[in-house]
Amino acid sequence: MKQSDLFLFPLKVGLSSLLWKRLLQLLPWQSPIYTLHSARQSGRSVAIRHIDGGSSNAAEQEVTALFNPIYDLERFGFELVTSPRAADLLLITGPLVRNMEAAVLAAFHAMPEPRRVVTMGDSFQDGDIFSGCYAVIPLPDEIAAARVAHIPGDPPTPKQIMAVLHELSLLAK
Amino acid sequence: MTAKLPVSHSLRELCQSFGTELHSRIPNQMHFLVTDGQRLLKLGEHLRNENFYLVTAFANDERELEDHSFKIYYLFSHPVQDLFLFIEQVLPPEKEEYESLEPSFPAVAPFEREMAELFGLFPSQAAHPSRRASFLHAPALGSLYPLRRDCSQSEIQAALAGFPAPLANPGGSPPLLPEGEMFLPVGPIHAGVIEPGVFLFRMGNETRVEELQIHLGYTHKGIERQFQNRFDLQTGWRLAEGVSGDSAFAHSLAYCQAVEALAGVVVPAEASLLRGVFLELERVANHIGDCAALAHDMALDLPASDMAVLREKCLRLHSEIAGDRFLRGMNRPGGVLLPQPLEPGKIIKAVAKIIQEYLGLARLLTELNGFRERTIQVGVLSKEQATQIGVTGLVARASGIERDFRIQHPFGPYGQPNAQGLLRTQMTGNRLLDLMSREMRGDVFSRFLMRVQEVNLSAHLIDHFLEQWPMTDSTDFCLPLELERVNAFDFGIGYAEGWRGDVIYWVMKDKFNRIYRCKVRDPSTLNWPGLKVAMEPQTAVAPQSSNLNQPTRWETALADFPIINKSFNLSYSGNDL
Secondary structure, eight states, X not given: OOHHHHHHHHHHHHSOHHHHHHHHHHSOTTSHHHHSSHHHHTTOOEEEEEEXXXXXXXXXXXXXXXXXXXXXXXGGTEEEOSOGGGOSEEEEESOOBGGGHHHHHHHHHHSOSSOEEEEESGGGSTTSTTTTOTTBOOOOHHXXXXXXXXXXXXXXXXXXXXXXXXXXXXXXX | OOOOHHHHHHHHHHHHXXXXXXXXXXXXXXXXXXXXXXXXXXXXXXXXXXXXXXXXXXXXXXXXXXXXXXXXXXXXXXXXXXXXXXXEEEOOXXXXXXXXOTTXXXXXXXXXXXXXXXXXXXXXXXXXXXXXXXXXXXXXXXXXXXXXTTSOHHHHHHHHHTOOOOSSOTTSOOOOOOTTOEEEEEOSSOSSSSOOOEEEEEXXXXXXXXXXXXXXXXXXXXXXXXXXXXXXXXXXXXXXXXXXXXXXXXHHHHHHHHHHHHHTOOXXXXXXXXXXXXXXXXXXXXXXXXXXXXXXXXXXXXXXXXXXXXXXXXXXXXXXXXXXXXXOSOEETTEXXXXXXXXXXXXXXXXXXXXXXXXXXXXXXXXXXHHHHHHTTXXXXXHHHHHHHTOOHXXXXXXXXXXXXHHHSOOGGGGSHHHHHHHHHHHHSSOSSGGGGSXXXXXXXXXXXXXXXXXXXXXXXXXXXXXXXXXXXXXXXXXXXXXXXXXXXXXXXXXXXXXXXXXXXXXXXXXXXBEEEEEEEOHHHHHHHHHHHHHSOEEEOOTTOXXXXXXXXXXXXXXXXXXXXXXXXXXXXXXXX
16 A cells, blocks of 8 residues: 555545545635646556547647656556547547547547536637638547537646646545 | 759740740749640650659649640759749640649649549549548449539539448559468558558568558548638638648748738748747657657657647647647738747746757667667668659758758748758758768667657757847737739748648639638658558668678568658548548
C-alpha cells in the first residue's frame, strides 16, 4: 500500500462513498494542493483512449504535450491506452466529421461499460470556423448521452485539459 | 526577381506555340490559356523535359462566368529560377472530361482525385480516379459534387448521411494473394495520438512489407467550400489557420499573401520581418517536436523527453509573443497585428538557449549506434524517385533535391541579400555537424539531419530578422486593403515555405468582397506518395557497398513503419481538407 493510500485509509472507511463524494465536491478545486495527485486520491487510475474525430491537428499536439515531462499526466494516474477495450474514458477532439462517424461509434461500442466520453475543443460548438461545413456532423446521440465533460478552448491548453481531467477522476469514484 | 530574360523568353515562345498568353500583373508569373487537351499534353511533356515541377492543380466551376464552363488550372515552377508558369485550361461547355497530365507529372494524381470527387471532372484516358482512395468515401453521390456551385450544402449533407465511411477496405475488397502473403489493414484510428487514415500493407511474410496502400480522406471537413460560404477575403485567415493546426502560421501567411497579391499591396517592412520570425519559430518548434517523436518511437526516451520539453518551451514562447501556442491570430491580409509590443531581446535569448540544448541532444542521437542502425538506409526515397513523384519541402531536400521556396521564390523578408546568403550557405555549403558532410540520401537519417540543419538555420534567420527590428512599441503593422477596387473574378497566388514545405493558396474574388474559390495546397498532398515509395522494397546500388555494380534489394520491415512515417510527419487534415 502506498503512503498516500495509508494516509487516506481512515477517511475511506470512515465515510460512506456518497458522503465522501459530497465532501469532495465542497473542496476548492482550483487550489494547487487539490489539483495535484487527484487520481491517486480517488484511489484509481484512469485509462484514456484519444480519438481524432477529424480535427485540425492542433488538439493532438496538446494531447501529446500532456504526457511530456513538464505536464506528465501519467504520474497522476492517467494513461493513454491503445485499445478502447481497455479505456475508461474516450477523449474526442473535434469537429466530428462524417467520415469518422462510423469509426468513432465502433470505438465507443468497444469500450467496457460504463462508457464515459470527454469532448475537447470549440469545434463542437456553434460559431466555430468549421460549423456549417457539409462534412461536419453533430455528436451522435449515444455519445452525447455518455459525455461527462466538455473541455472548451481552441484547442484547450494542456493546463486546461489537466484541470478538467483531475476534477473528473475525483468525481468518478 | 532573379528570373533572367533568356529563360522566360524561350519559355514564352514555347508556351505561345501551344496557347495564348494572358496578362499577368505579377512579374515572376507567366499566365497561359490552353484550350486543346492534346496540346496541353504536349506542353506537359516539354515542361517535364525542362525539369519544371508541378506545384498545384485544381478545377474551378466557372459556368456562371464569361466562359460558361469548368476550368482547370495548373501551376508549375521553374526548377531553379523564380518563375511560375500558370496554365489555365478551359473545358468545352457541358464537357466534364479532360486530358490527364499524369504521364508527365505523376504528382497530379491526388489533384485529379479531388477534381473527380469535388467537381465531377474525370480524366478521359485514365481509369476512374475515384476508384482509388477517396475523400468522401461515398461513391454514389450521383451528380452531387460539393464544389459545384449549383449544389447546396444541405443537399450534400443529406446525401452523405447515407454513406458512413467504410472501416475496412476503403479501396474496395483486396484481391486474393498468393500463399504466404497477407494483407494487414491499419486504421482509420491508430494506436497513438495521431490523425486518422487507413494504411493497407501487403506483407511478403510476417515482417516484410511488399506494398503500402494509403487511404486518406477521413478528416475531410469541406474546408474549400467553407471558404466560399462563411468567409470573406478579410476574414478567411481564420479558416486558413484551421487547415492544419501545426502549420497554422504558414497557412495563414500563404492565405494573406494571396489576398495581398490580389489587392496589389506590399506589407510594411515590420510586418514582413515579423512574418519571417514567426514562420521560423513555427519551424523550430515543429522540427524539435518531430525529432522528439522519432526518438520516442525508438524507445530512446531520454533525448525524446528532453526534446519534448524543448518543444514545450517553444510553445510557451509562442504563447508569450502571440497569446496563442500555435502562433494564430496575428496574420491579417495587409500585415500583422501583435497582441503586445515585441521584445526582440527576449526572443533571441530564448531561442538561443533552446537551440543550444537541442543541438547537443541531436548530436547525442546521431552518435548513438541504436539510432543509426534504425535510421540509416531505412525508408529510402532516392533522388530519382523523389524527382519522379514530385515530392516537396523537407522530404525533397532530404533526398538531395534543392527545392526551397525561401531560396527559389523568395517571399517577404527572405528576399534580403543577407537572408539569401544565410539560406544558401546553410542549405548547400557549411554543414552543421561533421556528420552533415554526408550527402542527403533520402533515408530517415537524412530527414532527421535535415531537420537539425533547418532548426539551426532558423535560429540564424530569427537573429538576422530581429536585428533589423526598429524597437517600436507599436503593435499594428497592417495596411488597409482596397478590395473594392479589385476587379471581380481576379485571383492571387500566395505561397510560404512552411516547416513541411511550400503551402500554396489560390484565391479568387467574387463580385463582392467574398471568396469565389480558394484552393488550399498543403505540402502533404505531394508528399504522401513519397511515404508509399519509401516503404516499398527497392533494388538499387547501396552507396556504401564495396561492390558498386552489385545492386542490392532493400526491404522494409513492418516495425520500421512508425519511424519512417514519423520522419515524414505529414498532415492528414491538410491533405483531406
